[in-house]
Amino acid sequence: MPSYTAPTKDLQYVLHDVLRVSQSDVPGYAELEPDFTSAVLEEAGKLTSEVIAPLNAVGDAEGCTLENGVVRVPTGFQDAFDQVREGGWTGLDMPEEYGGQNMPYVLGTAVGEMFSAANQAFTMYQGLTHGAASAILTHGSDQQKDTFLPKMVSCQWTGTMNLTEPHCGTDLGLMRTKAEPQDDGSYKLSGQKIFISSGEHEMAENIIHLVLAKIPGGPEGIKGVSLFIVPKFLVKEDGGLGDRNGVTCGKLEEKMGIHGNSTCVMDYDGATGYLLGEEHKGMRAMFTMMNEARIGVGMQGLAQADVAYQNALAYAKDRLQGRDVTGVKNPDGPADPLIVHPDVRRMLMDQKSFVEGARAFILWGASLIDKAHRAEDKDADGLISLMTPVIKGFLTDEGFDMTIQAQQVFGGHGYIEESGMSQFARDARIAMIYEGANGVQALDLVGRKLAQDGGKHVMAYFEMVKNFCTENKDVEGMADFVEPLKKASKDLQAAGMYFMQNGMKNPNAALAGSSDFMHLFGHVCLGLMWGMMARASLKALEDDPSDAAFHEAKLATGRYYMTRRLPATAMHLARIESGADPVMALDAEAF
Amino acid sequence: MPSYTAPTKDLQYVLHDVLRVSQSDVPGYAELEPDFTSAVLEEAGKLTSEVIAPLNAVGDAEGCTLENGVVRVPTGFQDAFDQVREGGWTGLDMPEEYGGQNMPYVLGTAVGEMFSAANQAFTMYQGLTHGAASAILTHGSDQQKDTFLPKMVSCQWTGTMNLTEPHCGTDLGLMRTKAEPQDDGSYKLSGQKIFISSGEHEMAENIIHLVLAKIPGGPEGIKGVSLFIVPKFLVKEDGGLGDRNGVTCGKLEEKMGIHGNSTCVMDYDGATGYLLGEEHKGMRAMFTMMNEARIGVGMQGLAQADVAYQNALAYAKDRLQGRDVTGVKNPDGPADPLIVHPDVRRMLMDQKSFVEGARAFILWGASLIDKAHRAEDKDADGLISLMTPVIKGFLTDEGFDMTIQAQQVFGGHGYIEESGMSQFARDARIAMIYEGANGVQALDLVGRKLAQDGGKHVMAYFEMVKNFCTENKDVEGMADFVEPLKKASKDLQAAGMYFMQNGMKNPNAALAGSSDFMHLFGHVCLGLMWGMMARASLKALEDDPSDAAFHEAKLATGRYYMTRRLPATAMHLARIESGADPVMALDAEAF
Known part of the structure; x- marks a missing residue:
C-alpha cells in the first residue's frame, strides 16, 4: 500500500527562501508570511495525506460505474469531497465576493500539488470546476457570475470542459455540435462530446458544462465556434434547481488510468445553453480555461512523479538485496538496502532532482500569473504565456518517465498492482495527452x-x-x-x-x-x-x-x-x- | 481494435540481404534459402496475425482466474495453443531426436518475434517451455532428456522457471526454498516462489517446473543453490502421468499487463524434485535458461514496439486533423491526415528506425548464437555473451518508450483501452523488469x-x-x-x-x-x-x-x-x- 507525505517543508522553502513571496510587492503577497503559508500547507497536507491519498487505490480498483444514466464514483469519494468543500479548499484563490478566499494563485498551486499527488482522479472533480469557474469569471455577464460562481467556488456545483468530439480533438474547427438560437436568448445544443472528465456524477447537486458548439450560419471552422454554459439541472430565477436539462452521459470510457474520475461521452439533445462571452469567440474564452488547465496538468506530471518517488525511496531504503561493492553497509542484515547500489541511486537522484526542480518551476510560473493578474504586469503575462507549453509538455513527459523509474526501483513488485506503482504510472500517462497532447504543446x-x-x-x-x-x-x-x-x-x-x-x-x-x-x-x-x-x-x-x-x-x-x-x-x-x-x-x- | 501484420518482408531482408544467412558456412545455414525461409515466415505470419493476435485483447480483458487451485486461461487460448503445437512451431530450433526441426536459432528468432508481437502473454507459455527445455537439454542426464524433452519440445507439457521468492529477486543467495535429499536420489522441495509466469494452467497435460533451491548443509549464499526438475504430475516409468506432486498455485498476481499469462505464487510442500546438473551448481544451469530468456525478452521489446508502431502508423494515415503547414495535402477532405505533421512523423520515424534497427540487431545476435553453438566459435560465444545485456536492457527500455510514443500518436484515443494501445504499453513495461531488471543488465x-x-x-x-x-x-x-x-x-x-x-x-x-x-x-x-x-x-x-x-x-x-x-x-x-x-x-x- 503506497503512502503520501505532503512536501510542506520543500514548498515552504521554494515560497520563502527561493521566491521570497512575502517580500514581493504583488498585491496580496504581503500576507503570505511563512507562518501563514505554513499553517495552510500543513492543514492541506493533513487532509491530502490522511483522507484523500488513501482513496487513490480504491478509486483505481473500483472505478466509476454507469447505470441508468447515473454515475457512481468510488467508495469514499463523496465523504472526502464533502470534507474538501467544508474546508474551503475549492475556492482558495477565488474572489471573496463569490465565496473564495482571494489567496494568490501561487498558494493555490502549492496546495494543488498536494491534492494531485494524493489522488489525481479525485482532484480532477474540483480542478475542472476551478477551470470552468475561471472562464465564467473572466467572460461571463454579471448575472452569469452571480448565478454560477458562488456554487462553483464552493464546489456545491462542479464544472466540466467540453471540447472533443469523436472525429475532432486538436482540430476543433471540424466540430459538429450545434447551438440553435432561441427566442429567449438561450440556445439549444445538440451533438456529442467525448472524453469529458467529471462529466457526470452525483457528488454535486449540479454540474455546469462549458460546451463549445457552432451557431448555424456562423463562420466556417474554428472562427465559428462559441462557448456555452449548459447546466445539468436548469437554474431557476431564485437560484434553485429546475428541470433536468437535455444532457446525459451515454457511456463511461475504460481507460488506462485515472479510473476514479468519470470520463464520459456526453450527449446533448436540444440542451438549453447560455452563450458565455461573445458569439464565435468561443476559443478565446476556452483558452482561459485551457491555459490554467495546462499549468495544472504540468503540475500533475510533477505530482505523480513526487508520490511515486516517495514510495520508491522508501522501498529502496527498506528492501535488502545484494551488497554495496565498496563495503558492506548493513553487516547485521542478510543484505544491504537497495539504496546502496549506484544504479538505484541514479534513478532516485533523477527523480529527486526532477521533482524539486519542477516544484520550483511550477511555483515560479504561478508567481508570474499572480504578477500578470494582480499587478497587471504585461511582461509577466507574456512570459507565462511562453512558458505554459513548456510547463505542460516538459513536466508531463519527464514526470511520466520518472514514475516509470520509480516503478523500476520496485523490480517485479512494481509491476504488481498491489504496490500502487503501476497506478502512478498509468495515471501519469494521461497528463501527456489531455489539455493538448504534448506534440501540440511543442x-x-x-x-x-x-x-x-x-x-x-x-x-x-x-x-x-x-x-x-x-x-x-x-x-x-x-x-x-x-x-x-x-x-x-x-x-x-x-x-x-x-x-x-x-x-x-x-x-x-x-x-x-x-x-x-x-x-x-x-x-x-x-x-x-x-x-x-x-x-x-x-x-x-x-x-x-x-x-x-x-x-x-x-x-x-x-x-x-x-x-x-x-x-x-x-x-x-x-x-x-x-x-x-x-x-x-x-x-x-x-x- | 488493433491489428498485426507479420513483417515477413523485412525479416527476409535482414536474413538474406543483410546477414546473407544461406551463404554462411555455419552448419544448417545452407538450407536457409530465401524460398524456404519465406515459406516458414509466411506460414508463421498467417498463424500469428490471424489466430494469435486477435486473442491479445481478449487475454488482456479476461485475464486468468484461479478457482480451487485450477487456473483458467482466457477464451480461445487453448484452441490457439493447440494450433501452435500442431503446426510444430514449438520445436522449430530443437533437436530432431526430441521431435524438433533442428532449424537454426536465427530462424526461430525471426518466427519468435511474430509470436511475441501478436500476443506476448500467450507466447510466454511456449517461450518459458523452450527455455526450460534448453536447460534440460544442456544439463540433464540422458534419462531426464528422454523423459521430458519430447513432451516439452511439442509443448504437450509446458515449463516454468522458479527463481524469485518474496524476499529475494536479484539476490538469489538469500533463497530459502529447501531441497531435502531422499533415499531414492530424489529431493523433497519446500518453500514459496513468486512471479512464476505460466506457473499453473490446464492448456498442457503437465507442467515441468525448474526450481532453484538449497540443499541443507551446502555452501552459504548463491554457491549453495541447486536446480531441480519438479513436475506438476509425477512421471511414471512408462512415461505416463502419475500422482499430483506437492506443488500448487497459491495465488495469481494482479498485474499492470500481460494479463493473459498466469503469474503465479507457487507453493512447494514436500514436492518431489530431481537434481538437474550438479549439486550447488544451480546458477550455472539456470543461466542457460536466463541467457536465452534475456535475448527473448529483448525481442519482446522490439515486438511490442513493432505492433504498436503498425497501429500508430495506420492511425496517422487515417485520422484527419489539421492541415499541413506547407500546403494542403488532402484537399477533398475536411483536414489532412495526422502523418503530414512533422512532430507526428518524428514519432513515427523514431519508432520505425528503432524497430527495423532492433530487428537486425536481434537477428544478428541470434546468428552469433548459431555460430557459437553450431560452429563452436568461441569468439562468437564471447561476443553474444557481451551483447546479451545490451539486447535485453536497451531494446526493452527503448521498446517501451516507442510503445508510449505509438500510444501518443492516438491522442486521447490511445488512453482508452478500446484502441489497444494501452495494452501494448502495459505489456511492454514488464520486459524492462523480468529476467533481471534493466539495472541488473547494466x-x-x-x-x-x-x-x-x-x-x-x-x-x-x-x-x-x-x-x-x-x-x-x-x-x-x-x-x-x-x-x-x-x-x-x-x-x-x-x-x-x-x-x-x-x-x-x-x-x-x-x-x-x-x-x-x-x-x-x-x-x-x-x-x-x-x-x-x-x-x-x-x-x-x-x-x-x-x-x-x-x-x-x-x-x-x-x-x-x-x-x-x-x-x-x-x-x-x-x-x-x-x-x-x-x-x-x-x-x-x-x-
Missing part, C-alpha cells in the same frame, strides 16, 4: 509563442538567464551551477537561431524540432531553478547554519541535475539542427 | 561482461566497427552512415576508457554510469546495424532496381537514425564522465 511553443510580440518574451527569458549568470558567476559555490546553465542556455539560443534562420523558408525545419525544443527549454528552465535554489541555499547556510543538512542536500541534488541531466540540451540541439529532411524524407506511402 | 554488462576474458570481446567489437567503417568509408552513399557511427563508437570507447581508468580505484565510478553505458552501447549497435543495412540496400539498388522504393525507404530510415537518434551517445558519455560523485553525494538519510 507546436504552440515553436509555432506561436516564440514569435509572440516580436519574440520579446523569449528574448526577455534569455536576458533573465544571462543576468542570473552574471550576478552569480563570482559567488562562491555557484560555479557548479552557472557554468552548466550558461552552456545549456547557449544551446537553447542556438536552437532558436536555427528556427529563425530556417523556419521562414521551411516551417517544417522548425516544426520537426519542436518537441526537442520544448525539452531543451524545459531543461534550461529547471537548470535556472536549480541555480536559484543553489543561491538560496548557499545564502541560508551563511545566514543560519541550523538547517545545514537540508541545504547541503539541496546543493548536492542541484549539482546532480546540472551534471547528469542538463547535458541533454546538446542532444536536443543536434536533433534540431538536423532540420526537417531526416524527418520528412519519406513519403507517407513509403512508411 | 551491472552485468559493466561489472562482468566488459572485462570478461581480459576485455577481449569488447575489443573485438570495437575492431569490427572500425573495420566496417574502414571498408565502407569510400563507398558512395555510405558517408551518412560511416561518419556518425565513427563518432558514436568513439564515445563508446571513451566511456570504456573512463571505466578502466576510474573503476579500479572506485567501482562506483563505473557502476554510476552503467545504465548510460548500456544505452550508449545499444545506440552504437543499432548504428552499426543501420550501416550494414545501408550497405545492403545500396548494393541491392545497384544489382536490381526493381524494389527501389523499399531500399530507398531503408536508406532514409537509416539516415534518420544516424542524425536524430545516434547523437544520444554524447549525452550518455557526458553523464558517464561525471563519475560517481554526483550520484553518490547524498547519504541515504539525506534523501
Whole structure:
C-alpha cells in the first residue's frame, strides 16, 4: 500500500527562501508570511495525506460505474469531497465576493500539488470546476457570475470542459455540435462530446458544462465556434434547481488510468445553453480555461512523479538485496538496502532532482500569473504565456518517465498492482495527452509563442538567464551551477537561431524540432531553478547554519541535475539542427 | 481494435540481404534459402496475425482466474495453443531426436518475434517451455532428456522457471526454498516462489517446473543453490502421468499487463524434485535458461514496439486533423491526415528506425548464437555473451518508450483501452523488469561482461566497427552512415576508457554510469546495424532496381537514425564522465 507525505517543508522553502513571496510587492503577497503559508500547507497536507491519498487505490480498483444514466464514483469519494468543500479548499484563490478566499494563485498551486499527488482522479472533480469557474469569471455577464460562481467556488456545483468530439480533438474547427438560437436568448445544443472528465456524477447537486458548439450560419471552422454554459439541472430565477436539462452521459470510457474520475461521452439533445462571452469567440474564452488547465496538468506530471518517488525511496531504503561493492553497509542484515547500489541511486537522484526542480518551476510560473493578474504586469503575462507549453509538455513527459523509474526501483513488485506503482504510472500517462497532447504543446511553443510580440518574451527569458549568470558567476559555490546553465542556455539560443534562420523558408525545419525544443527549454528552465535554489541555499547556510543538512542536500541534488541531466540540451540541439529532411524524407506511402 | 501484420518482408531482408544467412558456412545455414525461409515466415505470419493476435485483447480483458487451485486461461487460448503445437512451431530450433526441426536459432528468432508481437502473454507459455527445455537439454542426464524433452519440445507439457521468492529477486543467495535429499536420489522441495509466469494452467497435460533451491548443509549464499526438475504430475516409468506432486498455485498476481499469462505464487510442500546438473551448481544451469530468456525478452521489446508502431502508423494515415503547414495535402477532405505533421512523423520515424534497427540487431545476435553453438566459435560465444545485456536492457527500455510514443500518436484515443494501445504499453513495461531488471543488465554488462576474458570481446567489437567503417568509408552513399557511427563508437570507447581508468580505484565510478553505458552501447549497435543495412540496400539498388522504393525507404530510415537518434551517445558519455560523485553525494538519510 503506497503512502503520501505532503512536501510542506520543500514548498515552504521554494515560497520563502527561493521566491521570497512575502517580500514581493504583488498585491496580496504581503500576507503570505511563512507562518501563514505554513499553517495552510500543513492543514492541506493533513487532509491530502490522511483522507484523500488513501482513496487513490480504491478509486483505481473500483472505478466509476454507469447505470441508468447515473454515475457512481468510488467508495469514499463523496465523504472526502464533502470534507474538501467544508474546508474551503475549492475556492482558495477565488474572489471573496463569490465565496473564495482571494489567496494568490501561487498558494493555490502549492496546495494543488498536494491534492494531485494524493489522488489525481479525485482532484480532477474540483480542478475542472476551478477551470470552468475561471472562464465564467473572466467572460461571463454579471448575472452569469452571480448565478454560477458562488456554487462553483464552493464546489456545491462542479464544472466540466467540453471540447472533443469523436472525429475532432486538436482540430476543433471540424466540430459538429450545434447551438440553435432561441427566442429567449438561450440556445439549444445538440451533438456529442467525448472524453469529458467529471462529466457526470452525483457528488454535486449540479454540474455546469462549458460546451463549445457552432451557431448555424456562423463562420466556417474554428472562427465559428462559441462557448456555452449548459447546466445539468436548469437554474431557476431564485437560484434553485429546475428541470433536468437535455444532457446525459451515454457511456463511461475504460481507460488506462485515472479510473476514479468519470470520463464520459456526453450527449446533448436540444440542451438549453447560455452563450458565455461573445458569439464565435468561443476559443478565446476556452483558452482561459485551457491555459490554467495546462499549468495544472504540468503540475500533475510533477505530482505523480513526487508520490511515486516517495514510495520508491522508501522501498529502496527498506528492501535488502545484494551488497554495496565498496563495503558492506548493513553487516547485521542478510543484505544491504537497495539504496546502496549506484544504479538505484541514479534513478532516485533523477527523480529527486526532477521533482524539486519542477516544484520550483511550477511555483515560479504561478508567481508570474499572480504578477500578470494582480499587478497587471504585461511582461509577466507574456512570459507565462511562453512558458505554459513548456510547463505542460516538459513536466508531463519527464514526470511520466520518472514514475516509470520509480516503478523500476520496485523490480517485479512494481509491476504488481498491489504496490500502487503501476497506478502512478498509468495515471501519469494521461497528463501527456489531455489539455493538448504534448506534440501540440511543442507546436504552440515553436509555432506561436516564440514569435509572440516580436519574440520579446523569449528574448526577455534569455536576458533573465544571462543576468542570473552574471550576478552569480563570482559567488562562491555557484560555479557548479552557472557554468552548466550558461552552456545549456547557449544551446537553447542556438536552437532558436536555427528556427529563425530556417523556419521562414521551411516551417517544417522548425516544426520537426519542436518537441526537442520544448525539452531543451524545459531543461534550461529547471537548470535556472536549480541555480536559484543553489543561491538560496548557499545564502541560508551563511545566514543560519541550523538547517545545514537540508541545504547541503539541496546543493548536492542541484549539482546532480546540472551534471547528469542538463547535458541533454546538446542532444536536443543536434536533433534540431538536423532540420526537417531526416524527418520528412519519406513519403507517407513509403512508411 | 488493433491489428498485426507479420513483417515477413523485412525479416527476409535482414536474413538474406543483410546477414546473407544461406551463404554462411555455419552448419544448417545452407538450407536457409530465401524460398524456404519465406515459406516458414509466411506460414508463421498467417498463424500469428490471424489466430494469435486477435486473442491479445481478449487475454488482456479476461485475464486468468484461479478457482480451487485450477487456473483458467482466457477464451480461445487453448484452441490457439493447440494450433501452435500442431503446426510444430514449438520445436522449430530443437533437436530432431526430441521431435524438433533442428532449424537454426536465427530462424526461430525471426518466427519468435511474430509470436511475441501478436500476443506476448500467450507466447510466454511456449517461450518459458523452450527455455526450460534448453536447460534440460544442456544439463540433464540422458534419462531426464528422454523423459521430458519430447513432451516439452511439442509443448504437450509446458515449463516454468522458479527463481524469485518474496524476499529475494536479484539476490538469489538469500533463497530459502529447501531441497531435502531422499533415499531414492530424489529431493523433497519446500518453500514459496513468486512471479512464476505460466506457473499453473490446464492448456498442457503437465507442467515441468525448474526450481532453484538449497540443499541443507551446502555452501552459504548463491554457491549453495541447486536446480531441480519438479513436475506438476509425477512421471511414471512408462512415461505416463502419475500422482499430483506437492506443488500448487497459491495465488495469481494482479498485474499492470500481460494479463493473459498466469503469474503465479507457487507453493512447494514436500514436492518431489530431481537434481538437474550438479549439486550447488544451480546458477550455472539456470543461466542457460536466463541467457536465452534475456535475448527473448529483448525481442519482446522490439515486438511490442513493432505492433504498436503498425497501429500508430495506420492511425496517422487515417485520422484527419489539421492541415499541413506547407500546403494542403488532402484537399477533398475536411483536414489532412495526422502523418503530414512533422512532430507526428518524428514519432513515427523514431519508432520505425528503432524497430527495423532492433530487428537486425536481434537477428544478428541470434546468428552469433548459431555460430557459437553450431560452429563452436568461441569468439562468437564471447561476443553474444557481451551483447546479451545490451539486447535485453536497451531494446526493452527503448521498446517501451516507442510503445508510449505509438500510444501518443492516438491522442486521447490511445488512453482508452478500446484502441489497444494501452495494452501494448502495459505489456511492454514488464520486459524492462523480468529476467533481471534493466539495472541488473547494466551491472552485468559493466561489472562482468566488459572485462570478461581480459576485455577481449569488447575489443573485438570495437575492431569490427572500425573495420566496417574502414571498408565502407569510400563507398558512395555510405558517408551518412560511416561518419556518425565513427563518432558514436568513439564515445563508446571513451566511456570504456573512463571505466578502466576510474573503476579500479572506485567501482562506483563505473557502476554510476552503467545504465548510460548500456544505452550508449545499444545506440552504437543499432548504428552499426543501420550501416550494414545501408550497405545492403545500396548494393541491392545497384544489382536490381526493381524494389527501389523499399531500399530507398531503408536508406532514409537509416539516415534518420544516424542524425536524430545516434547523437544520444554524447549525452550518455557526458553523464558517464561525471563519475560517481554526483550520484553518490547524498547519504541515504539525506534523501
